[in-house]
Amino acid sequence: MAFSSEQEQRNLVARHRRSRLFARLCAVVTWSSVFLLAVLLVRVSLDGLSWLDWQFLDSFPSRIPERAGIKAALVGTLWMIVLVALIAIPVGVSAALYLEEFAKRGRLSRLIEVNIANLAGVPSIVYGILGLAIFVRFFALERSLISGALTMSLLILPVIIIASREAIRMVPMSIRYAALSLGATRWQTTWSHVLPSAFPGIMTGVILALSRAIGETAPLILIGAMSFVAFLPQGPMDSFTALPIQIYDWASRPQAEFQELAAAGIIVLLIVLLLMNATAIYIRNKTEKRQK
Amino acid sequence: MSSSSGQSSVSFSIRKGGLRWGETAIKTWLRICTLVSLFTTVAIVVLLLAESLGFFREVSPLEFFFGTRWVPLLNPSSFGVLPLVWGTTLITVGAAVIAIPLGLASAIYLSEYASDRVRAWVKPVLELLAGIPTVVYGYFALTFVTPVLRTLIPDIQVFNALSGAIVVGIMILPTIATLSDNALRAVPVSLRQAAYAVGATSYEVTTRIVVPAGLSGVMASFLLAISRAIGETMAVTLASGQTPNLEFTMLESIQTMTAYIVQISLGDAPSGGVAYQTLFAVATMLFFITLLINIISQWILGRFREVYD
Numbered sequence: 001m002a003f004s005s006e007q008e009q010r011n012l013v014a015r016h017r018r019s020r021l022f023a024r025l026c027a028v029v030t031w032s033s034v035f036l037l038a039v040l041l042v043r044v045s046l047d048g049l050s051w052l053d054w055q056f057l058d059s060f061p062s063r064i065p066e067r068a069g070i071k072a073a074l075v076g077t078l079w080m081i082v083l084v085a086l087i088a089i090p091v092g093v094s095a096a097l098y099l100e101e102f103a104k105r106g107r108l109s110r111l112i113e114v115n116i117a118n119l120a121g122v123p124s125i126v127y128g129i130l131g132l133a134i135f136v137r138f139f140a141l142e143r144s145l146i147s148g149a150l151t152m153s154l155l156i157l158p159v160i161i162i163a164s165r166e167a168i169r170m171v172p173m174s175i176r177y178a179a180l181s182l183g184a185t186r187w188q189t190t191w192s193h194v195l196p197s198a199f200p201g202i203m204t205g206v207i208l209a210l211s212r213a214i215g216e217t218a219p220l221i222l223i224g225a226m227s228f229v230a231f232l233p234q235g236p237m238d239s240f241t242a243l244p245i246q247i248y249d250w251a252s253r254p255q256a257e258f259q260e261l262a263a264a265g266i267i268v269l270l271i272v273l274l275l276m277n278a279t280a281i282y283i284r285n286k287t288e289k290r291q292k
Numbered sequence: 293m294s295s296s297s298g299q300s301s302v303s304f305s306i307r308k309g310g311l312r313w314g315e316t317a318i319k320t321w322l323r324i325c326t327l328v329s330l331f332t333t334v335a336i337v338v339l340l341l342a343e344s345l346g347f348f349r350e351v352s353p354l355e356f357f358f359g360t361r362w363v364p365l366l367n368p369s370s371f372g373v374l375p376l377v378w379g380t381t382l383i384t385v386g387a388a389v390i391a392i393p394l395g396l397a398s399a400i401y402l403s404e405y406a407s408d409r410v411r412a413w414v415k416p417v418l419e420l421l422a423g424i425p426t427v428v429y430g431y432f433a434l435t436f437v438t439p440v441l442r443t444l445i446p447d448i449q450v451f452n453a454l455s456g457a458i459v460v461g462i463m464i465l466p467t468i469a470t471l472s473d474n475a476l477r478a479v480p481v482s483l484r485q486a487a488y489a490v491g492a493t494s495y496e497v498t499t500r501i502v503v504p505a506g507l508s509g510v511m512a513s514f515l516l517a518i519s520r521a522i523g524e525t526m527a528v529t530l531a532s533g534q535t536p537n538l539e540f541t542m543l544e545s546i547q548t549m550t551a552y553i554v555q556i557s558l559g560d561a562p563s564g565g566v567a568y569q570t571l572f573a574v575a576t577m578l579f580f581i582t583l584l585i586n587i588i589s590q591w592i593l594g595r596f597r598e599v600y601d
């Protein structure tokens with residue numbers, strides 16, 4: 001560098017200054033996003049925490065904010081979790097197993113792959129319209145829990161299939177060869193060896209998909225979940241409400257008290273989601289240990 | 293001896309036959325489950341097209357696609373969808389203007405500058421941000437973003453496009469950041485080392501080597517995020533209101549295609565009428581616009597992917 005002119009040296013300094021500036025800018029942007037998450041959570045907690053008590057959890061909605069509660073919505077959401085899990089997990093994992101373990105690589109399986117990728121990108125509100133036309137109207141299931149659960153299952157099916165396929169693909173071929181060489185059939189190999197090995201990965205994907213279903217609002221509005229439900233659903237054919245619907249209803253009212261109720265509802269919703277994610281991590285850690 | 297061996301071979305073949313039957317049944321069940329996804333697509337397309345055809349028997353496509361007034365529920369009604377498309381465009385472009393630079397910068401930070409420890413900590417937080425239900429972002433827009441905007445711009449309306457665009461931008465930022473980060477990290481280290489070896493600064497390496505090399509993945513993440521913004525419903529409905537608007541303004545209440553669908557399904561339209569059928573006509577547009585963007589994004593991923601060893 002001794003022979004470089006003064007001009008070149010100045011250029012070099014400027015280039016490095018620009019580089020440092022750029023690095024700092026990127027860091028600031030990233031940390032701002034993290035900061036934003038903190039602001040969001042702190043805001044909601046500050047707004048809603050004072051309303052969050054047993055009375056809130058154990059009351060039905062009311063026109064009087066002090067008496068309003070989230071019982072029906074919370075129970076509705078718990079029903080939804082169970083029903084969607086019962087419908088979407090078996091179907092989604094079965095489809096993933098078929099595509100990875102049984103299907104011949106051909107036109108049809110390629111078509112199904114492209115189709116699943118595109119379904120994952122369809123706006124949730126379109127699934128709501130599908131649910132309204134098929135489950136509510138055509139199968140005459142009315143505005144019931146089961147209509148909502150079936151709609152949500154269709155919505156998260158692509159996510160479950162994609163995640164499960166990735167988990168199944170991670171299982172080493174040697175495990176399959178070992179089982180097959182000992183005379184196991186395709187399905188025996190799949191059921192007793194591939195599935196247990198892929199289980200932690202599948203569970204993680206499934207629970208993430210389920211938590212997406214729990215937070216979705218638009219499809220439930222379409223199929224007609226109500227925001228004013230003063231009873232608990234007794235079975236899958238009953239009408240219902242769910243946490244995001246109740247939050248939407250409260251948030252869209254102008255009074256400040258209802259906005260704070262919405263915040264309290266959001267805290268409950270986020271706790272449910274957090275518990276589900278914690279379960280996913282717990283299951284993953286536990287099964288991973290057992291396999292070692 | 294001979295009888296026993298005969299018996300065992302018989303029982304063996306029965307067991308084998310039984311297994312084969314079970315195997316076939318299971319395989320059929322698995323295949324049916326796989327076909328559910330195909331049926332879903334067919335059902336969506338058939339339903340949307342059939343109901344839209346019914347709609348276009350009442351309203352001329354010319355009025356729908358080029359009309360500038362959207363008054364489906366009042367008399368005299370008018371079914372020009374442009375105000376709704378315009379509302380969606382405002383939100384989407386606004387969100388993209390916010391999320392694309394910020395998301396790409398975050399991705400560059402995560403893949404080029406952050407230490408492994410920081411990355412292991414920040415990336416899950418960004419994914420958490422992506423997992424927050426959209427109705428929560430709607431609440432955030434109403435109770436935080438809009439009040440802040442109102443102190444900055446006093447004549448902004450309570451429901452406005454800007455607030456919606458900002459929260460949708462925040463919402464799609466993690467998608468861009470995490471997917472672009474994956475794309476940038478897939479660029480081999482040797483390319484960076486070669487550039488550093490000839491004296492490039494980290495800024496030059498990033499902007500001239502790494503980002504161009506990972507461009508297909510980065511572009512795909514932009515398109516995916518944009519398609520999410522177009523289909524986004526609750527945040528926009530809560531933040532930006534229900535007023536079809538064809539003006540070039542971020543400060544007034546607007547209505548997106550998704551917000552209109554929510555408005556109709558919350559109750560005013562009698563089932564079976566033309567107003568009810570608009571639901572399907574609008575949803576059909578929404579479906580095909582997002583489908584087109586998703587297909588382009590997959591095409592870019594497949595067509596322009598640089599493969600390195």
